[in-house]
Amino acid sequence: MDAKTQNKTARAKTVPAKPVLAKPAAAKLGRPSKLQLDDLVLANKILFRFNIVDAFGHISVRDERDPKNRYLMSRHIPPGMVTAKDIVTFDMGSNPLTHVDIPQMSERYIHGEIYKLRPDVVSVVHCHARPLIPFGTAKGAKLKPLTHMCGFLGCGVPIYEIREAGGMTDMLVRTAPLGKALAEVLGDKSVVLMRGHGATMVGVSIQEAVYRAIFATENAAIQMQAHQLAVGGEVEFLSDEESTKSSKGRNVPRAWTLWKHQITAGR
Amino acid sequence: MDAKTQNKTARAKTVPAKPVLAKPAAAKLGRPSKLQLDDLVLANKILFRFNIVDAFGHISVRDERDPKNRYLMSRHIPPGMVTAKDIVTFDMGSNPLTHVDIPQMSERYIHGEIYKLRPDVVSVVHCHARPLIPFGTAKGAKLKPLTHMCGFLGCGVPIYEIREAGGMTDMLVRTAPLGKALAEVLGDKSVVLMRGHGATMVGVSIQEAVYRAIFATENAAIQMQAHQLAVGGEVEFLSDEESTKSSKGRNVPRAWTLWKHQITAGR
C-alpha cells in the first residue's frame, strides 16, 4: 500500500458507521425502558466528563426487561458521543440482538462473562482511567482504600494478567474465554485491574458502577501521592471493618445527583 | 434482593428530597439575613469551584441572629447545588430547627461541637480535598506552612484518629461525642486533618474559613512537590514568627473579591 492509498484509507475509516435500525426479529424485543436508556446514556457522559473513559471504554447494564438473559451497551463509538439510539441489546453470549450489521465493541465479552458469573452484578464499567494503570503494572503495588469513599476497595483488588489466560495477545478481551478468565479473577470483588490495559468495576446499579469507577480512580491518584509522601514509610489504610462499614450509606445517590446536575447543566 | 429490584432501588434513592418549608415553630425564627445567606451560598459554590468539596463536604456559619446558640448549614445535598432555600438553621446540639422532615448531613456534629468549644470560631468547613488526604495517612508526614499565604498552618496541624474516639467505625463523625473528640483534637488550631477521611478548618468568618480551606490545600499540593524535589533532604518552612506575622493583613478579603467575581461571572 503506497502512502497516498494509506492516507485515503485512514480517512475513510474515520467516518463512523451509521446506526442500523433493529431488524424484524430483534424488533420483537421492543425498546428498553426510557428510564434505563436515559440512565445509561447519562452514565456514558459522566464517565467521559470525569476522564474515566476517553475515546475508549464502555458501560453496560442488565436489561430490565430480561435481566438474566440480556444486557444493554452502546455500539462501537466513543462513550462521550453515545445517544439512546446507539444502545444495543446483547444476549449473555455477547451477541447483538439489535444493531446487528454494524461494528460492536470487541471487548463486549468482559460484560457478558461477568454477568454470567455474578448474578448480583447489574452494571459493569470497563475503562483505561490513567491513575489506575500504574497499580496494574508496577510490581508489588496494591490499590487499597485510603478514605471512607472507597471502602469498596477493602475486599481486595485483583490483577488480571492476560498472558495467563491467552498468552501473547493484542491485550484485548475479544473472546468469551478471555472474558470468562477476567470474570474469574474478579471473583466476588468490586474492581479488577488489567495489566497493561486498564480496569473493570461492577455494581448493583449503573449508579454504583459509575461511583466505583470514579472513586477507585480518585483513590489511585491520592494513594500514589501518599506513598511518595511516606517515602518508603507506611501509609495507613482503612481496616477491613472500616471498609465494610463505610461501604454502606448515602454516598452513591448523593454523588449521582451532582453528576447528573453537572451534565444536564452542561458543565 | 434480586438484581432487578436492586437496580430500581438504587435509582429511586437518587431522587433528591424536596426542601420542606419551615414548620410553624421554626417559622418564629424568621429568615436569616439575606447577606449571610448569600455569603454562605457563595461559599458553597467557591469551595466546589476550587475542588475543595465534590459531592461531599459542607460549610457552616454561626447564625448572626443568635450566634451563641445557632448555626446555618445546607441540608443534605452536594455543595455545588446549594441555594438559599436549602440553608437549615441548627441549634448547637446540631438539631435542625427548620427543614426538619428531610435528610440532614450526618456529620453536622463536626460543626456544632466545634462551635461549643471554640467561641472565637464563626465558620467551619469540612472537606475531602484531595491533596490533604496524604498528610493525614502517610505516617510521619506533617503539613507545615511553605509560604506566607499559609501562615495559619504555623501553629500546627493535628491529626484526628477516629479509632481513638470511636474504635472501628464507618469513619463518619455522626454523633456528638465523635464531634466533640474532633473539636478537642483541633484545640486552638486552624485546621485538623482526619485520617482516612479529609480535613476540617475554621475561621473568624465565612471568608476566612474558605480561604483556609483553599490555601491549606494549595500548601499540601506544593509541599508534596517540595519533599520530592528535596529527595530526603530538608525543606525550609516558615518560622513560627514568620507564620504569625504573615497571618495578618489583607489576604482574605482580596482573595474573596476574586472568587466572588469568578462565581458571579460564571467562570
Next chain:
Amino acid sequence: MDAKTQNKTARAKTVPAKPVLAKPAAAKLGRPSKLQLDDLVLANKILFRFNIVDAFGHISVRDERDPKNRYLMSRHIPPGMVTAKDIVTFDMGSNPLTHVDIPQMSERYIHGEIYKLRPDVVSVVHCHARPLIPFGTAKGAKLKPLTHMCGFLGCGVPIYEIREAGGMTDMLVRTAPLGKALAEVLGDKSVVLMRGHGATMVGVSIQEAVYRAIFATENAAIQMQAHQLAVGGEVEFLSDEESTKSSKGRNVPRAWTLWKHQITAGR
C-alpha cells in the same frame, strides 16, 4: 538600545505577518484538496486542544497531489490559530512554493528530511509536549509502552542529541543537515525524542500521527507515575509481541472521531 526603544520593538514584533497569496508560479499548483486541508487544520486544533502543542510545534502531511515531492504545513503561526489560508506547500528541500514572502517555521527541515528517508511516512508531528521532555533528559530513562494504546512505542524510542549532529546550537533543527540527522536517528521507528527540546512522531496518515502524539504523551505521564509507585522496583511493559499485535485495529479512527466531534462542538 534603550528601554523605550526595546519596548516598542518588542511590541512591533508581535504583530503577526499577514498571509501572502500564492505567487503566479506557485499558483500553477492549484489549491490542495479541501478534504486534506480540512484534516490538517483540524489536526492543528486537536493537538492544541490536548496540550501536545502550545504556541509552538507543527504538523505536516504529504501533499496528495504529489506526495513524493511536496508536503503541506502551516506558515509560522501558533497551531491553535491555523486556518486553511495559512497552509503552505513545500518541496522536499523544505522551500515554500506558496506564501513565499512571509516567515516560515525555522524547523521545517524536520518534516522534509523525514519524508525523504521514510517513504512510508505520510504525516509528521513536532511538539514540546510536557510529559515527553523528562524522557529525553533524564539519563537512563526509557519511554516504553505501558498499555495496548501505545503499542507503537514497542519498537523502541530513540533520543536525538543535537550536539552530535551540530555541536553547540540554539537547539533548533534549522538546517537540512540537522533535519537529516534527526531522520536518521528516528530510523524506522514511530517516535524520536529530542534532548532539551521535545519530540517528533510520524504516521501513515494525519490521524495516526496525531494519535501517536497524544498517546505517546499519555504513556509518558503514566509511566512516570508507575516508576514512582514501583520505587526502584520493576514495571511491567508490553512485550514485543504484545506491542506489535496491539498496534493494529480500530483505535486510530475511533479516537479521531471523538476528537473531531469535540473540536466541532467547541469543547
Next chain:
Amino acid sequence: MDAKTQNKTARAKTVPAKPVLAKPAAAKLGRPSKLQLDDLVLANKILFRFNIVDAFGHISVRDERDPKNRYLMSRHIPPGMVTAKDIVTFDMGSNPLTHVDIPQMSERYIHGEIYKLRPDVVSVVHCHARPLIPFGTAKGAKLKPLTHMCGFLGCGVPIYEIREAGGMTDMLVRTAPLGKALAEVLGDKSVVLMRGHGATMVGVSIQEAVYRAIFATENAAIQMQAHQLAVGGEVEFLSDEESTKSSKGRNVPRAWTLWKHQITAGR
C-alpha cells in the same frame, strides 16, 4: 472582638475600594498611551489565565512617557480583575502619582527598586506560581533550563532569603530597603526565587516578562518530573552556550500572539 463583630468586619473588608480619579496635580501627567495600557491589562489577564498569578501577584512596566522616572502597575486588586482604569502611575520611590487615596500593592517596592538598579529592565512580574515554590524552599534544589524555551534561566536563578535582609518578617517586600535587597540578589539575572513566597522575573518588554513567568513555571514543573524520573541520577540541562543561543529568536512574539488571541476569544 466578639464573633458577631468579627464576621461583620470580615465582610465589610471584602468590598473593593472604588478607583479614585487622578488628582489635579497628577492629572498633569495625562493618561498613559492606550497601547501601553492595553498591553498591561492584557498581561494581567494572561498571567491569571495561565495560573501564574491568582488573587495575588502583579506586573508593572516603565511608563513610556518617562521611562526613567515612572512605572505603571494596577492598584491593589486581583490581576484577573484589572482594567485600564485601575492602572496607577508610580514614581521610582514607588509612590503613587495617581489613585493616591486608595490602597496600593504593599509590595510595589519590588518593582521600583528593580527599575532603579536595572536600566535594561522594562517590565517586572511578581508571582506565587505553584511550581516555582519548591525550588525556593527545597534545600539544594536548583532551577535550570531543561529546554530551549527556557534558555533565559541559563544565566542562573538566585534565591532571595528575606531573613538576610530583614530578619523575621511577614515575608512581604513592603519597604524600599527590602526591595533593594531583592534587586541586588536578582543582579543581572532574569528570574529571582523568593524563599517561602514566590518569584520575580524581568524582561525588556511586557511580552518578555510574561513569557519568562510562564516558561519559568513550565520549566519548574517539568524539571521536578525529570528529577523524579532520574531517581537520584543525572538530568541533562542546556549548556551555557545552548542557553545563550536559544534565548534569541521569535519565541516571545509568537507566544504573545497566541495568548492575546486566547484572551480576546475568551478562552
